[in-house]
Amino acid sequence: MPAERPPGGLEGVVVGESAITDVRGGEGMLYYRGYSVPHLAGSVGWEGVVHLLRSGELPTPGETRALREALSARRRSLGDLAPMVRAIPPGATPMEALRSGFSLLGHGWDGFPPTDEMFELLLAFPPVFLPNLWRHRHRQSVLTEPEGLGQAAAYLWRLTGQAPDPRKLAALEAYLVLVADHGMNASTFVARSVLSTWSDPASAMSAAVGSLKGPLHGGAPSLVADFLDRVGTPDRAEEEVEATLGRGERLMGFGHRVYRGEDPRARRLRELARTVASSERMELAEAVERAGLRALARRNPKRPWGLNVEFYAALVLEAAGIPRPLFPPTFALARTAGWVAHLKEQAQHNRLVRPDVRYVGPGPRPLPTPA
Numbered sequence: 001m002p003a004e005r006p007p008g009g010l011e012g013v014v015v016g017e018s019a020i021t022d023v024r025g026g027e028g029m030l031y032y033r034g035y036s037v038p039h040l041a042g043s044v045g046w047e048g049v050v051h052l053l054r055s056g057e058l059p060t061p062g063e064t065r066a067l068r069e070a071l072s073a074r075r076r077s078l079g080d081l082a083p084m085v086r087a088i089p090p091g092a093t094p095m096e097a098l099r100s101g102f103s104l105l106g107h108g109w110d111g112f113p114p115t116d117e118m119f120e121l122l123l124a125f126p127p128v129f130l131p132n133l134w135r136h137r138h139r140q141s142v143l144t145e146p147e148g149l150g151q152a153a154a155y156l157w158r159l160t161g162q163a164p165d166p167r168k169l170a171a172l173e174a175y176l177v178l179v180a181d182h183g184m185n186a187s188t189f190v191a192r193s194v195l196s197t198w199s200d201p202a203s204a205m206s207a208a209v210g211s212l213k214g215p216l217h218g219g220a221p222s223l224v225a226d227f228l229d230r231v232g233t234p235d236r237a238e239e240e241v242e243a244t245l246g247r248g249e250r251l252m253g254f255g256h257r258v259y260r261g262e263d264p265r266a267r268r269l270r271e272l273a274r275t276v277a278s279s280e281r282m283e284l285a286e287a288v289e290r291a292g293l294r295a296l297a298r299r300n301p302k303r304p305w306g307l308n309v310e311f312y313a314a315l316v317l318e319a320a321g322i323p324r325p326l327f328p329p330t331f332a333l334a335r336t337a338g339w340v341a342h343l344k345e346q347a348q349h350n351r352l353v354r355p356d357v358r359y360v361g362p363g364p365r366p367l368p369t370p371a
């Protein structure tokens with residue numbers, strides 16, 4: 001009897017143990033170190049979540065302040081990154097640039113396990129590199145934020161040169177918290193595998209960004225925004241959804257490998273979007289949501305369909321003033337929290353990741369005799 005075929009996407013395969021994030025797909029719940037993630041968003045800032053994911057406990061106010069100050073100092077220590085920004089080819093997308101940026105940052109990093117200094121630099125890097133790259137490409141001068149800001153505020157400041165609107169900042173901060181980690185997703189698995197070879201954490205982050213770039217993982221929110229633009233008005237939602245599915249394309253922001261039904265982060269993001277998006281944009285998004293869920297259910301009634309995190313993320317990011325090409329690397333900026341926590345955990349219990357594959361090619365055979 002032939003052996004059962006292993007799942008191509010490793011779904012259901014347990015590849016290790018982790019005490020960081022508990023993804024309960026069946027129940028539609030998500031916890032960081034035991035705390036409900038939708039509840040954390042809005043009550044704890046991104047730095048608090050970095051601390052929680054890394055250490056296992058929520059920070060005291062003093063610990064939050066210390067981490068904010070440490071990251072603020074690291075951002076300053078990075079300088080304007082001008083040689084690095086200029087080295088990125090003009091045609092590279094910001095996500096490709098970030099992948100290369102992490103790689104350039106880690107030149108000369110060696111030794112295992114990684115140091116806390118390396119981890120802090122990796123966390124501090126995206127909110128400096130991305131605005132500097134963006135402004136360089138738009139022939140604008142590089143900006144430095146006032147001291148003591150958190151990552152979300154620093155990122156907006158460095159992009160715009162203005163103190164961010166508190167409502168928009170709060171929505172962005174909550175978004176960063178919601179997507180800070182998500183168990184053994186593709187990019188986290190990649191990052192842990194790279195570090196398991198005793199490689200450096202910048203190589204691991206660079207590989208993780210490469211993985212997150214794909215639209216099946218993290219590259220969808222800008223595509224969601226493009227799709228909403230294409231639909232234009234709520235009355236056209238049905239028609240565009242049908243046309244998209246009719247061409248065999250996927251609806252971005254719908255479906256999830258782990259959640260059956262709605263992603264708990266999507267629910268929270270919908271609430272957040274209501275606080276910052278314009279009523280026209282919200283009505284359009286809700287019309288597309290309804291039309292998409294109806295159409296997917298008609299095609300595959302057995303699967304409980306729901307939105308994933310990326311659908312309303314598009315509205316929150318656009319309302320927060322993040323330029324659309326920066327949506328995917330803003331996701332990466334948030335996810336550095338989870339990657340760093342996972343790399344730390346990997347380093348603590350390291351074993352080289354080296355799975356097996358069942359060989360199904362031809363058996364041993366002789367080389368053809370030369371003619």
Ligand code: ACO
Binds near residue numbers: 257
């Ligand atoms: N639109 C249309 N069809 C879909 C969608 C979708 N959004 N999602 C799944 N399907 C279909 C597939 O085409 C497939 O159909 P088939 O069996 O006829 O070939 C079937 O449903 C099963 O698809 P899988 O890829 O096996 O489902 P999986 O659970 O592995 O996929 C995924 C999850 C990749 C997120 C998928 O739902 C998808 O492609 N969604 C759109 C892209 C997207 O939103 N990406 C962001 C993901 S969230 C994140 O990573 C943070």
